[in-house]
Every structure is written in C-alpha cells, then in structure tokens.
Amino acid sequence: MLEAYGLKTHIWNNNLRSTLLLIGFPLLLLLMAFGLILVFQGFTSSGGLEGGFQTAVATMPTAVPVTLGLAGGWFGIAFFAHQSLISASVKSRALTQSEEPRAYKMLENLCISRGMTMPLLNVIETEQMNAFASGIRDKNYQITLTRGLMNNLDDAELNAVIAHELSHIRHKDVRMLVIAIIFVGIFAFFGESVVRGLFRTNLGRTDHHRRSGGGNAGALIFFGLAIVAVTYLFAILIRFTLSRKREYMADAGAVELTKDPDAMIRALEKISGKAVLHDVPDEIREMSLHNPRIGIAGAFATHPPIEKRIDAIVKYGGGRRNTQSARSSRRDQSMESSATKPKSFGKRRVNPWLR
8 A cells, every 4th residue: 555655646746846847848948039039139230249138138028929829839739740740750550459469458458457548559560679658648648569579578578568658658757758849849940940040041141240340249149049059958858857767657657557577677678778769769769668878978868777677676666687687688788878887875775766
C-alpha cells in the first residue's frame, strides 16, 4: 500500500512540476519576441542603443497578442495533426489483432487491468529494438514498437516494455512531452526563419547604418540574438528535463503493472546497444524506451543510462540482475556512448523513483 502511494505521489508531483515548466514556454516565447524586435531594430533603425530598447519595449503590447496568436495557431494545428506527422516521420503503420495477436493481446490485457482506453498499436519495420508512446488525448494515444523488439523479446519482456510505454500514457508525461516538443518547434521555427530572413534582406542596410554613423545597430543585433539564443537553449533544457527523469517512473509503472521486475531488467539488457533508431527525428528518439544520445558530458542526455535504470529496479523494485547479461549490457553501452559511470552518493542511496 505504501509503495503504491509513493508511486502515485511521485506521479502527481512530476505532473505538477511539468505543468509549471510548461507555463514557462509562453514567457520564454515573449522574451524571444523581444529579442527579435531588437534584431529588427538593429537592421532597420538608425537610432542609438537606448532608443532601440525603448522602441522594443513600446512595441511589446502589440507584439504580445500577435506572438501568442501565432503560437496558438501553431499549437492548434500540431494538436490535431501531430500523430500523423509522427507516424510519417518514423514510417510506422498500424497493426491489427490478426497480424500481431501476441502484442495486441498483451496491450489489451494491460489496459483492461487498469480500466484504460486501449491505445492504437503501431510498428516500425526495423531490426533495432525500441518503442515509444505518443498522443495527447485518449482518442489518439498510440504505442509504437519496432519489429526487432517483437522478434527478439520473449513474452514477459515484451509485456514489460508495453507496460512501460502504457505507464507513460497513464502518468500523462506523453502528453507533456508532445506539448513541449510542439513549443520547442515554435522556438526553432520562428528563431531560425525570422533571423535568417532578417540577415538576408537587411544586411546591406545595416552596413549602411554603420558606415553612416547611424547608431549602435551592431549592439542591438548582438543583444537581440543573445536573447533569442538563451530562450531557445532554455526551451530545449526544459524539454530534456521533462523527458529524462520520467523513465524511472515508467520503469516503476511497468513493474507495478506486470509484477515482474526481472522481465523489465532483461528487456533493458537486451535492447542495450541495439536501440538506435536511424533516420528518426531527435524529438521522437527522446520519447522512446531508450535513447543512447549523451550530448556534452551527459548534459543533454534525454534518458538515464540503462545500467542506472536497472540498478533502480534491483534496489527498489525487487528485481534480480542476470550477471552474464549485465556484463554484455555494460559492454554494449560502452560502445554506444562514452558516458562515465553515475556519481556515487556515498552510503546513502537516493531512490530515483521517489526523489
């Protein structure tokens, strides 16, 4: 009873933190708009630095509804079309019960056990072993498995993976991740396209301002681009924060659903080193069961290392590690990344499920 309460509390706390983080996206978007206005002023105005900032501040009351309106339109389109875009980007297709009765029956039984609406089941025809859940509403939730995953996992392991992805849906973090990806897409689109357009059309005009002593155009452009870069970086970091710690919670949810921590451990061991989804957008990889991407010193890693996830299942889920598979898992992981071992917390072990 206490264990279930801890997991539910962790879900509520994570959803609250995710909601607070997502509230920051519109604020960052407005800050980016301010930066773009400064860049525009640097290209088009002959006033000084102070005058450029004053003009940008005076323009914000008009820019706010325009910016939020464009963002709202973008979000509305993505809200209804995101699943089609995801399916097209990963080249997945729907599976029927007659075509894949094993996986279909597992998903159906897990949903019945929790009184959930059953998500659609998709497949990606690749021998790599991975999976992800997607969607925003009950009507369009989907779980996508690779062919390699279904071919190489036994029944208990495949059931654990499906339970993991179903836990992402139960915990509502799939919805949060999709929303975050949509918002980051807004930053990428407006930041890159607007700045690129300004450089193309107004570079000569800016040089003219500089030669004619027309003020601090360069300084305005520098400050504006710095603001745009910082807001884009923060948006990406927020997205990574939403995805990284939730894998522990989904692992715990899979153990709760299947009552078989060993199966989840074996599944993670088998996919280690064989999970890279080629020709798939980074945003989709961040939603997957495992993403080997590490980034700079692990700062932009979207998933905890598999070894760390297995340690958590062993320590807090009652799982047992297969020694031979563990050695193979560590060997595969060393090949797929140069990540260092997780830092030691001393004698006190920190529970990643109940942090």
